[in-house]
Amino acid sequence: MPPPSALERELQALAVHLKKVEAEYTMYFSGRTGRPPIESRAALERAFKRFGRTPFDSPVTRFQFTTLQARYSSFSDLWDRGVRAREEGRGGPFMRQPPAVPAPASDEVVHATAFRDPVQEMDKLRDLYDALMDARRDEGHEVVPFHRFATLVREQVKALQDRHPGDQVWFRVTRQAGKVNLSARAVRPPADDDHGG
Numbered sequence: 001m002p003p004p005s006a007l008e009r010e011l012q013a014l015a016v017h018l019k020k021v022e023a024e025y026t027m028y029f030s031g032r033t034g035r036p037p038i039e040s041r042a043a044l045e046r047a048f049k050r051f052g053r054t055p056f057d058s059p060v061t062r063f064q065f066t067t068l069q070a071r072y073s074s075f076s077d078l079w080d081r082g083v084r085a086r087e088e089g090r091g092g093p094f095m096r097q098p099p100a101v102p103a104p105a106s107d108e109v110v111h112a113t114a115f116r117d118p119v120q121e122m123d124k125l126r127d128l129y130d131a132l133m134d135a136r137r138d139e140g141h142e143v144v145p146f147h148r149f150a151t152l153v154r155e156q157v158k159a160l161q162d163r164h165p166g167d168q169v170w171f172r173v174t175r176q177a178g179k180v181n182l183s184a185r186a187v188r189p190p191a192d193d194d195h196g197g
Contacts, residue, residue: 007057011064014051017044018072025079029086036083048072110135110173110180114187118153125150132173135180153184160186 004012021044024037048069056062111131118125129150133143157169164186174181 005057007061014047015068029082107174107176110175112172114168114170115157116168118157128171132182135173135175139178139180156184
């Protein structure tokens with residue numbers, strides 16, 4: 001593997017600098033230091049400006065820089081809001097808030113997809129499976145083998161299409177209060193690809 005170019009080394013240093021300023025702000029917001037790290041941030045800002053004028057030697061380094069820049073930009077916004085809130089005696093984005101009580105109907109939709117025939121749409125079936133199993137893992141539930149999941153989806157699609165011929169079957173993976181659900185319902189396709197008769 002070729003050694004990193006000078007520009008790549010500078011980018012790595014910039015990433016380290018960003019992490020350092022991030023850590024200093026974290027210490028400030030948690031009350032471990034008395035004032036925000038204004039000097040460190042100003043130096044970081046100058047480094048980003050200098051880099052912005054640098055011609056990049058490859059698309060990879062350009063991508064790495066724009067990724068860092070986007071990260072810095074979102075942090076800057078957060079830091080400014082946090083400092084303002086702290087000066088005004090408000091909570092702000094960094095205060096430890098008591099956990100909010102979720103609204104009863106706040107189902108988070110993790111994934112949704114429609115099938116006519118799951119056997120012919122294996123990519124969609126695999127995506128649905130991955131989304132469901134990732135959500136289950138996140139909540140500490142066991143993972144179901146793919147073949148069992150595929151059989152379940154096929155049976156649900158068949159049962160719903162028997163009752164609603166010509167309809168697509170929509171599946172939704174939702175998450176609410178630690179529970180992960182998979183729901184299915186028949187949906188009439190748009191008129192332009194409706195069947196005749």
